Amino acid sequence: MKIAQVVCVFPPYKGGIGNVAADYSAYLSRRHKVTVFTPNYGLGDFCVKDYKVIRLKPWLKYGNGVWLPQLLWLFKGYDVVHLHYPFFGSAEMVWLAKILFKKKFKLYIHYHMDVIGLPWWIKILSLPSCLIRNSLFKIADKITVASLDYIKHSQIKDYYNKHKDKFYELPFAVDTKRFYLQENKKPKENIRLLFVGGLDKAHYFKGLNVLFKALNGLKQDKWRLNIVGSGSMRKYYEKSARKFEINEKVKFKGQLDQASLVSEYQNADLFILPSINSNEAFGLVLIEAMACGTAVIATDLPGVRKVFTIKEGLLARPGDSIDLRNRIQELLKDRVRLSGMGRAGRELAINKYSEDKIKDKYENLFDK
Secondary structure, rough: OOOOOOEEOOOOOOEEEEEEEHHHHHHEEEEEEEEEEEEEEOOOOOOOOEEEEEEOOOOEEEEEEEEHHHHOOOOOOOOOOEEEEEOOOOHHHHHHHHHHHHOEEEEEEEEOOOOOOOOOHHHHHHHHHHHHHHHHHHHHEEEEEOOOOHHHHOHHHHHHOOOOHHHEEOOOEEEEOOOOOOOOOOOOOOOEEEEEOOOOOHHHHHHHHHHHHHHHHHOOOOOOEEEEEOOHHHHHHHHHHHOOOHHHEEEEEOOHHHHHHHHHHOOOEEEEEEEOOOOOOOHHHHHHHOOOEEEEEEEOOOOOOOOOOOOOEEEEEOOOOHHHHHHHHHHHHHHHHHHHHHHHHHHHHHHHHHHHHHHHHHHHHHHH
């Protein structure tokens, strides 16, 4: 079977949507011929052996929204087109291609997340995509989602309630051999906290300032925070750390290669994802942290709250720095509990999110 993955970003660009598309392409390439269509942002190549990556030159672009009219004539001969949504500017081309050649290929859509909090000028640019969204979902043969809990509270909840049979839950996966538990981790004087996320405007919803504010009032002082990620707002966050008077305890590590990232997860005692709204739909970093045996704290958002249970971590109210502070303090004073949560997280990652389990589920979708 010939399968096309259409996605707004792709490695080496750092971001969840692109990483998920890369994983899905790798899974499917075991049985099918897979091609990824993605914009060329001039970031270099991403070496793969088992499938093809075609980087298309945008006719128009603004941020990660691009117009790729050439998609109209590139799907000839494909059995399935899997569109990763949102993809402003090019989802419209997939929609038009499906209407024009509806008997030629099946259309699957992976709904990653709602997009909220956009500036007014971005809303204007995304208007065409919004106008055709309902029609796009209607002509889709299947809609895959990482979490049905998220979809039930998302911008497309009404459509879901009317067409539940069209939706297929497909959680994200983690390579539990690459992200693994460090045995006999030696305790250190300071509790090691970790945040991983983009430091740009597009990732404002990660809630880093909420975390800073929470840490500012901690009763315990024996902690350190490492921040992994890069972006145009790094200097802003460095200034913000000084504003909250925690800069001496915070270290910005920048963008790391995968081996170094795994090491950060392994060395951390507690991973924190303080996202503030539904732009966060799952939290791939949570299962990466758990696979490395690290306890987690995340915010009580649809989708995110179903990634783990109270055995592996705690939930805090979105945007509530005081509640987040209380959850952090609760775990900082109990290292035995932290360690137990980390071991439970590793077990959950293996039993629920390992690549072998998700591969089979994803391949079954296409085999059907």
